[in-house]
Amino acid sequence: GADAEYSKAIALSEKKDPALDEVKAWNLSLLVDSLIKEGKVDEAAAAVDKNLPVAESSSGKDREWYVTAIAAVSGAYMGAGKNTESTHYFELAESLSGGAEESSSMHALKGHILRLRGDFRGADAEYSKAIALSEKKDPAFYEVKAWNLQMMGKVKDAEKELQKAL
Secondary structure, rough: HHHHHHHHHHOOOOOOHHHHHHHHHHHHHHHHHHHHHHHOOHHHHHHHHHHHHHHHOOOOHHHHHHHHHHHHHHHHHHOOOOOHHHHHHHHHHHOOOOOOOOOOHHHHHHHHHHOOOOOOHHHHHHHHHHEEEEOOOOOOHHHHHHHHOOOHOOOHHHHHOOOOOO
């Protein structure tokens, strides 16, 4: 399948040719995405782990692709209810991005992790950042923010967020 082809592309780019760095990072991102879509989250995590030394020495766009792949693994583990693994890969992605990853999905993921830890105020702040950064004002971000507000006992505020999602 596609994941085998991405794996081959990564193997071919093992050469120490800097021109291939972005290709390798991009192929890893595609491989991880393909494996996650097939329900092979542990395999996706293993691919990330195997490429971690290269990711840690990367920069610029290459590093962005690695962060994207790692965050995807974190999100997939979150969806599977594997919160410890999700947190591990989120923290890894965050450290690789230098904490400067300003994407709506990273803030939403951080919000989920904070919510699971019982930090509803922190989660609310992250969901707000996700909404602010979302180009299309993704309704899903409003929904998770509303759910979190409800957990904080702020039912009226939760209703307002749900209205925004419509």
